[in-house]
Structures are given as C-alpha cells and as structure tokens.
Amino acid sequence: MRMTIGKALPLCAAVLGGILLFLGYAGFDQFYLEWIFLLPLFWAIRDQRPKHAFQLGWCAGIVGHAGGFYWVIGMFQVFAGLPWPLAALGLLFLAAANGLLMGVWAWAVRVAALKTRWSLVWVAPVVWTALEKFWPEVFPNYLGASQYQLPLLTQIADLVGILGVSFLVVFINAVLWSVLSGWLERRSFTWRPLAVLAAVLVAVLGYGAYRIAAVERQVASAEQLSVGLIQTNQGGTAKYYDPDAIFREHQAMTVALAQVQPLDLTVWPEGICEIALASSREGQVPAFAGMKTPVLWGAVLKEMGPGSGKVCNTALLTDPSGRILGTYDKSVLVPFGEYIPFGDIFPRLYSWSPYTSRFWPGESEEPLTLGKHRLSVSICYEDIFPEKIRALMRGGREGRRPDVMFNLTNDSWYGKSTEPMEHLALASFRSIENRRALVRVTNTGISAIVDPVGRIVSRTGIWTKETLVNRVPILQGTTVYARYGDLLGWLCILLTAWCIGQALGMAGKGRSGDGAEETREEHAGAHSSRKWH
Known part of the structure; x- marks a missing residue:
C-alpha cells in the first residue's frame, strides 16, 4: 500500500x-x-x-x-x-x-x-x-499569452517576443520552487533567488511603464483611421444554407453604419461569400458600389482562366465604387478544416470529411493599399503565429512596413467557449511585437480593436449581432523583435x-x-x- x-x-x-x-x-x-x-x-x-x-x-x-x-x-x-x-x-x-x-x-x-x-x-x-x-x-x-491582462509585464515582447513573457513566467515558477524546496528540505530560507526575481521584475515593469508612455505619446500625435467592424452573429455553417442572405445582412449593416457616421474603412469577417475572378485579380464588384465606404472583406475566391481553377481563402479590399484595390490569400491553412494532410496524394480522404474545404495556400506577403495607407492583412489563426505576422509586417518586395494590422476570422466553429478569448489574447501580442494597432473582426465574436500596447480597447460580445466603430492610429517605425x-x-x-x-x-x-x-x-x-x- x-x-x-x-x-x-x-x-x-x-x-x-x-x-x-x-x-x-x-x-x-x-x-x-x-x-x-x-x-x-x-x-x-x-x-x-x-x-x-x-x-x-x-x-x-x-x-x-x-x-x-x-x-x-x-x-x-x-x-x-x-x-x-x-x-x-x-x-x-x-x-x-x-x-x-x-x-x-x-x-x-x-x-x-x-x-x-x-x-x-x-x-x-x-x-x-x-x-x-x-x-x-x-x-x-504560448504560455506568455496568459499574461495579456498585465500590460506592464508584457511590453518586453517588442524586444524578445511572446517567448520572453513565457520565459518570465517559468522563471517565476522556478524561483518560487527553489525557495520553497529549500525551506522544506533544510528549513532554511534562501533570499538570493528572490532578490534576483525582484530585480528582474523591477526591470521588466520599469521597461513596461517606459514603453507604454512612449507609445501613448506617439499615438496621441498620429493620424487616425476610422474603422467600422460588422459582426452579424451568423455561424460558419449558415453560408451553406443561404449564402446570399448572409451577404445581404453584411451589406445592410454596412450601409446603416455608414449613414450614422463617416468611415474610412469597414471590415467584414472571413469567408462571407464566394466570388470568381480572373488570375489578375482585377475588376469591379458591383454589389459593393452602393456601400459608400471602402470595405475589407473575406471570401472564398475561385480563380478562373486557363490552367487555373484554384480556390483560396481570400481577403479583398474594394473602394466605394466596388473596384478591387488588392487581395490577400491565406497561407497558413487549418488542417482538417481547410485541407486534409496528404489529401493531394490520397484524394479519397476528402470524401470521408465532406465539410473540409480544399484551399490553395497563398504565396504573397504584400500589404494592401488604401489611399496612402498600407494595411497588413491576415486571415483566421494566422495571427497566432508570430513569425507569420512578422513576415507580413516586413512590407513585401518594397519593404514598406504596414501602418495597421487587420485580421479576418471565423471563430464560430468553437461554439460559446473560451477559444475566442484565447485567440484574441494570443493575437494581441502581435500588436506589442510590431507596435501597431490590430483590428480583428469575426462573424460571431469576439471582434476587437487592440492598441499598439496590446490592450483590448474595445470589443464585442460572443454570439452577438453588433457593429463596432473606433479610431486606430497610423504608426510607422519598427521594433527590435520585428527586425x-x-x-x-x-x-x-x-x-x-x-x-x-x-x-x-x-x-x-x-x-x-x-x-x-x-x-x-x-x-x-x-x-x-x-x-x-
């Protein structure tokens, strides 16, 4: 026994x-x-x-x-x-x-x-x-995401990324165990590890206070972009039953929001509708001409033309006349959701999972351009990969770093769970690492605006029908982590x-x-x- x-x-x-x-x-x-x-x-x-x-x-x-x-x-x-x-x-x-x-x-x-x-x-x-x-x-x-509510502690991410916050959390655990185990086994109290921990925390918190104040000064003098977010509370499966109704609802909410206040940009979630375009990705989408505002929106895009036919999870930026200003294709695909591993070798696997899409991964990392502003766009859970967002923030071939980050997401697959908050918390660190505002829009929540300090300044609920309007700063410059x-x-x-x-x-x-x-x-x-x- x-x-x-x-x-x-x-x-x-x-x-x-x-x-x-x-x-x-x-x-x-x-x-x-x-x-x-x-x-x-x-x-x-x-x-x-x-x-x-x-x-x-x-x-x-x-x-x-x-x-x-x-x-x-x-x-x-x-x-x-x-x-x-x-x-x-x-x-x-x-x-x-x-x-x-x-x-x-x-x-x-x-x-x-x-x-x-x-x-x-x-x-x-x-x-x-x-x-x-x-x-x-x-x-x-990343373990460090657990500390997203403590901005003084997380600002080191602009130097060492979210990994630095994970390091700090484990370091705290190790110091506490060192002191506790020493007392349990020898009945003696060890002060040295605690002194080192105190010094590290003072340095981290002091740096956090300094960087928050510096970024807030930069934001106060920066140009602002008025952005509206559309959250219709339509789950991911709804598009299989009446995709036109979902599009019309986004359209109606956008028109109504634009009538209340002027907007520089309206943002929809990913995968709102299906669209076919030539491989040049140029042209006009007439349905967006009546919205009186530029729109960044997600769609399932099928490329038409000789030798094409690939299907992508795409974000499109259109101007008030519906003209396409640019597109971005998602490159980090969800296994068993957007593709099946080894599905190209064994196509029969797709017949066993009828709800799994068969998307083509994107290759471009170019920002989209709205007037004089450059927008970094990611789709779905790409925003939880630090290196992916860092690559997008390099600015593509010309190396012109984007001014604002956008993420179009569908989190409805996870129900009313903790996942939307986990996703948002992980994504919020991209703002600190790159010192840019992050605009995230989802179809069922949580849609949010994250400031360049990583704070969630405004957000919607989960499984609610809402619009959200806020102003986001247009920032330049870079960070140690971004470089x-x-x-x-x-x-x-x-x-x-x-x-x-x-x-x-x-x-x-x-x-x-x-x-x-x-x-x-x-x-x-x-x-x-x-x-x-």
Missing part, C-alpha cells in the same frame, strides 16, 4: 499542475495561477529518474491541453463533421501531441539537475523557451542543446566506470539538493 501511495502522489501532483495550467490560461483568465502551476510538477519529479519525469510531465501536459482545448471536440464535430467519439479522440490526440512539450521539458530539467551544475532557476525557463520555439503545434499556445525575431528562442535552443549534451556526456562517462556512483544515484532516483535548487 505504501508503494502504491508513493507512486500515486506524484501522478496527482502532475494532474494538479495540468489543471492549474489551463485555469491560468487565457479564457479562464486566472493568470496568477501560471506563476505557480509548475510547483506541483517540480515536487513530483524532484527525485524521479528522467524517464519517469518525462511521463509525469507528459501527464501534466495532456491534462493542461485537454482542459484548455476542450472546444476542439465541437470544432471537429462542426468543422470536419466527425461524430462525438472521433472528435473526443481527436482532442486526446491533440492534447497528447502538444503535451509532449511538458514531458520533454520535465525530462530535460531532471537530466540537467542530475548531471550538471546548472541552476534549476535558469535551466527551467531556458528549456521551456527553447521548446516553445522549436516544438511544432497545430494550435500554438530580429526570436533571438531569445534561438539562444535558448543553443543553451539547451549545450546543457543536455553536457549532461548526456557526463552520463556516458559515468557508465564507462569513472562515475559509477553517480550513475547508481540516477537509477535509484535520488536527488541532489545542490543541483535541484
């Missing part, structure tokens, strides 16, 4: 860590829980062999991602037409795949603790940041490779005879307080 309890307690601690992870994330919004979510897992793996630490970390990751991504079940049911059991299996598979990050993190941290002199306080955030940069995910969910990208992530990858390489090298020497005692220590699962703290 004692052995059973001894094995069960670390597992329970890992499960608790996973629960704290998703409750502290965007959507559930208990952001302070992310400052302590790793403490149970640190306790669980403190005297485990690396392979057992991996298993416990993976367990925590599965719980955290299954709880945070529960809405994936509904997405698979509506988006891909899967029955409930297969949709639940899809969630489990996704949680297991994403949860591997925590398993590998726990393994690496334990290996480093046993075999090197590296301090856990620094190993933990370095390894986590390396994995967030390196690990491939269908839905990236150099994830330097912190690459540095952490190099440091992690060095640390793990050093640890595995020492383990190899131990097995050859020079370190037999140390090897026995690892296999026994004993821990070294000096190395673990």
Whole structure:
C-alpha cells in the first residue's frame, strides 16, 4: 500500500499542475495561477529518474491541453463533421501531441539537475523557451499569452517576443520552487533567488511603464483611421444554407453604419461569400458600389482562366465604387478544416470529411493599399503565429512596413467557449511585437480593436449581432523583435542543446566506470539538493 501511495502522489501532483495550467490560461483568465502551476510538477519529479519525469510531465501536459482545448471536440464535430467519439479522440490526440512539450521539458530539467551544475532557476525557463520555439503545434499556445491582462509585464515582447513573457513566467515558477524546496528540505530560507526575481521584475515593469508612455505619446500625435467592424452573429455553417442572405445582412449593416457616421474603412469577417475572378485579380464588384465606404472583406475566391481553377481563402479590399484595390490569400491553412494532410496524394480522404474545404495556400506577403495607407492583412489563426505576422509586417518586395494590422476570422466553429478569448489574447501580442494597432473582426465574436500596447480597447460580445466603430492610429517605425525575431528562442535552443549534451556526456562517462556512483544515484532516483535548487 505504501508503494502504491508513493507512486500515486506524484501522478496527482502532475494532474494538479495540468489543471492549474489551463485555469491560468487565457479564457479562464486566472493568470496568477501560471506563476505557480509548475510547483506541483517540480515536487513530483524532484527525485524521479528522467524517464519517469518525462511521463509525469507528459501527464501534466495532456491534462493542461485537454482542459484548455476542450472546444476542439465541437470544432471537429462542426468543422470536419466527425461524430462525438472521433472528435473526443481527436482532442486526446491533440492534447497528447502538444503535451509532449511538458514531458520533454520535465525530462530535460531532471537530466540537467542530475548531471550538471546548472541552476534549476535558469535551466527551467531556458528549456521551456527553447521548446516553445522549436516544438511544432497545430494550435500554438504560448504560455506568455496568459499574461495579456498585465500590460506592464508584457511590453518586453517588442524586444524578445511572446517567448520572453513565457520565459518570465517559468522563471517565476522556478524561483518560487527553489525557495520553497529549500525551506522544506533544510528549513532554511534562501533570499538570493528572490532578490534576483525582484530585480528582474523591477526591470521588466520599469521597461513596461517606459514603453507604454512612449507609445501613448506617439499615438496621441498620429493620424487616425476610422474603422467600422460588422459582426452579424451568423455561424460558419449558415453560408451553406443561404449564402446570399448572409451577404445581404453584411451589406445592410454596412450601409446603416455608414449613414450614422463617416468611415474610412469597414471590415467584414472571413469567408462571407464566394466570388470568381480572373488570375489578375482585377475588376469591379458591383454589389459593393452602393456601400459608400471602402470595405475589407473575406471570401472564398475561385480563380478562373486557363490552367487555373484554384480556390483560396481570400481577403479583398474594394473602394466605394466596388473596384478591387488588392487581395490577400491565406497561407497558413487549418488542417482538417481547410485541407486534409496528404489529401493531394490520397484524394479519397476528402470524401470521408465532406465539410473540409480544399484551399490553395497563398504565396504573397504584400500589404494592401488604401489611399496612402498600407494595411497588413491576415486571415483566421494566422495571427497566432508570430513569425507569420512578422513576415507580413516586413512590407513585401518594397519593404514598406504596414501602418495597421487587420485580421479576418471565423471563430464560430468553437461554439460559446473560451477559444475566442484565447485567440484574441494570443493575437494581441502581435500588436506589442510590431507596435501597431490590430483590428480583428469575426462573424460571431469576439471582434476587437487592440492598441499598439496590446490592450483590448474595445470589443464585442460572443454570439452577438453588433457593429463596432473606433479610431486606430497610423504608426510607422519598427521594433527590435520585428527586425530580429526570436533571438531569445534561438539562444535558448543553443543553451539547451549545450546543457543536455553536457549532461548526456557526463552520463556516458559515468557508465564507462569513472562515475559509477553517480550513475547508481540516477537509477535509484535520488536527488541532489545542490543541483535541484
């Protein structure tokens, strides 16, 4: 019985860590829980062999991602037409795949603790940041997004991106564990890690206050663009039943809004209608001539002409006469929603998932031009990929950086869940990283305006019919992150490779005879307080 309890307690601690992870994330919004979510897992793996630490970390990751991504079940049911059991299996598979990050993190941290002199306080955030940069995910969910409500803390993203905020969150956890474990095991209080944490927080918060004040001064003197957002509260499946009615509703709401106040631009969500155009993408759309305002709108576009026929998820910009000013095709497609992996090789797969589209990925990164203003446009979940938005913000062939960012989204596939808030929170960091306002419009919510500091200054509800009008600043300039990208992530990858390489090298020497005692220590699962703290 004692052995059973001894094995069960670390597992329970890992499960608790996973629960704290998703409750502290965007959507559930208990952001302070992310400052302590790793403490149970640190306790669980403190005297485990690396392979057992991996298993416990993976367990925590599965719980955290299954709880945070529960809405994936509904997405698979509506988006891909899967029955409930297969949709639940899809969630489990996704949680297991994403949860591997925590398993590998726990393994690496334990290996480093046993075999090197590296301090856990620094190993933990370095390894986590390396994995967030390196690990491939269908839905990236950077830990730093949990802190979107704390603008003083998040302004470092214009230097080091959202990865820097993730690093800070794990660093806080590691310092707290270092102090707590030292007190539990030696009944002594260690002040040094807390002093380092205090210094780091003072620097981060001070930088945040300085940058917010500087950006606010820039915004106060900037030209403003009056933008109207149309949210009709029509779900993604509605277009299959009466697509013309959805278009007419957007049209009517746009005309009514333009009559109330002058607008520089009106924005619709993605995929509002279908349209066929020649490959030149030039021409006029008569239906937009009566709206008396430029419109940025989403459509399913089919290219016509010899050798063409490809279908794209496209954003189009039209002037008040309906003339097409520019188009942008989505390039980061949703697997099983906008294409099926290996579907080109095995076309029969599409017959098994009738609701899955078959889109062609876009290739252009050119901004759209409205008068003298340059607009960076992304579609759907492209705005949660920092490098994708950074590439769009480079300004294409001419290198003329856009003035404002726009995102056209359909979040209705996820129901009335936490996903729209998670999506918005992740997207809000693109404003900080690039110091541009972000305009996001969705068909069922949340549509929002995010200022260049990353604050959500106005927003709609979820599953509501609304219009939203606000003025957004036209800004120029760039940031360290926009110029150099994830330097912190690459540095952490190099440091992690060095640390793990050093640890595995020492383990190899131990097995050859020079370190037999140390090897026995690892296999026994004993821990070294000096190395673990």
